[in-house]
Amino acid sequence: MFRSALLLSLTLLLPGCGALSLLQGEPNRDVFELRGPDVVAGQCGGRRVGELVVELPKARGTLDSERIMIRPSALETQYLPDAVWGDPVPVMVQRLLVETLGRYDSFGHVGREPLGLSGDYAMISEISSFNAELVGEDTRVRLALDAQLVRERDASIVARGRFETTAEAPGTRTGDLVPAFDAATRQLIGEIGNWTLSRLGTNPASCR
Structure with a gap:
């Protein structure tokens, strides 16, 4: 019993995720975070929307994961063995949309949930x-998302959009793929942001 307690103590002294991986029987994997587009000030002027709620995007089971997916063919799904995203893909996309749209003064509040019973508009994707x-x-990275903007007071759909971005990668190694994912993500989130602003009454070209 003393030997087991000593082994556990030594394990817990190992560096953070290495100790957790050892305890859970998981291999060590590098963790990556993706970025949204650069929005410095986000001052647009004009019409202001009170509250926008960005709901958690839906995704099929193979995408609802923190694993980094690569498809060798249309019918085959694999994951990188040595790297993961910091959050499951839907959570990561939701966070980037909230962070990006929240920088614009066109919205009083942008969040994952309404401050009260409901917001003014909701993004469903x-x-x-x-x-x-x-x-x-x-080797190519492909991201695609379908989105709807819904007016909460009468549950009416005010806009629908489909967004798809791609980025070329020099190979299939983690170091080749992650920068391509980052470039495609920044473009995707930027396009959704501009679409959201325009459909809710703001000209994105007026933002600075």
Whole structure:
């Protein structure tokens, strides 16, 4: 019993995620976070929306994970063995949308949940692609998301949009893929942000 307690104590002294991985029987994996577009001030002027709620995007089971997906073919799904995202993909996309849209003065509040019983508008979305894929001899990252803006007071859909971005990667190693995911994500979140502003009455070109 003393030997088991000593082994556990030594394990807990190991560096953070290494100790956790050892306790859970999981391999060590590098953790990556993706970024949204650069929004310095986000001052747009004009019409102001009181509250926008960005609901957690839906995603099928293979995408609702923190694993980094790569598709060798249309019918095959694999994951990088040595790296993960910091959050499951839907949570990460929701966070980036909230952070990006929340920087614009066109909104009184942008959040994952309403401050009261309901917000003024809600963004409902579904992620259909968030993966790398092999196309012939090339490696490409593909992200795709369908979104709707809903007016809460009468549950009416005020806008629908589909967004898809791609970025080329030099290979299938983690160091090749993560920068391509980052570039595609920044473009995707930027396009959704501009679409949201325009559909709710703000000209994105007026923002500075």
